[in-house]
Amino acid sequence: MSADISGWRKPVRTITESNDQTGADVTDDVEAVATNHDTDERSSTIDSAAAREHPEVAETVAKIKSLRKTIDNIDGAVIHLLAERFKATSQVGVLKAEAGFAPADYKREDYQIERLQRIAKDAGLDPNIAEMYREFVVTEAKKRHKRIADAGGDPGVLDVFA
Numbered sequence: 556m557s558a559d560i561s562g563w564r565k566p567v568r569t570i571t572e573s574n575d576q577t578g579a580d581v582t583d584d585v586e587a588v589a590t591n592h593d594t595d596e597r598s599s600t601i602d603s604a605a606a607r608e609h610p611e612v613a614e615t616v617a618k619i620k621s622l623r624k625t626i627d628n629i630d631g632a633v634i635h636l637l638a639e640r641f642k643a644t645s646q647v648g649v650l651k652a653e654a655g656f657a658p659a660d661y662k663r664e665d666y667q668i669e670r671l672q673r674i675a676k677d678a679g680l681d682p683n684i685a686e687m688y689r690e691f692v693v694t695e696a697k698k699r700h701k702r703i704a705d706a707g708g709d710p711g712v713l714d715v716f717a
């Protein structure tokens with residue numbers, strides 16, 4: 556069974572391109588600023604074509620493209636780290652199910668919250684982002700613990716267990 560990720564995608568979007576922006580900032584002067592009318596979110600495709608068509612922003616496009624390489628490297632590393640984290644928590648889920656422990660351990664979670672808040676502040680990261688991350692991974696880990704327990708400790712119920 557493969558994971559159903561359809562819920563993670565944005566629903567069908569009605570996007571219209573607008574070339575008649577009147578605002579003062581650079582993006583408004585650049586063509587192909589599209590607006591998603593479901594969310595009112597504006598979007599600009601920043602690529603080589605944009606740089607060719609708008610030489611006045613070519614330097615900015617080049618800087619963004621360079622930063623995107625770093626962003627892609629970081630995203631790849633984060634996915635690898637998440638894979639290792641979920642492999643470890645799934646093993647914890649099996650051990651908990653076998654021993655009859657509940658999926659959650661709130662004392663452990665309190666320690667994790669305090670620790671990650673401290674690390675985030677030291678690292679110059681908004682602690683709210685650290686908490687959003689923690690809440691996401693721990694909630695998902697507990698859902699998997701429950702699925703394993705409901706299957707009598709069999710991790711085979713998970714889509715991926717390595």
Ligand SMILES: O=C(O)C(=O)C[C@]1(C(=O)O)C=C[C@@H](O)C=C1
Binds near residue numbers: 647661697
């Ligand atoms: O450490 C545990 O007991 C786990 O089950 C792992 C984990 C986590 O994802 O870090 C998940 C659920 C618990 O409430 C606490 C922590």
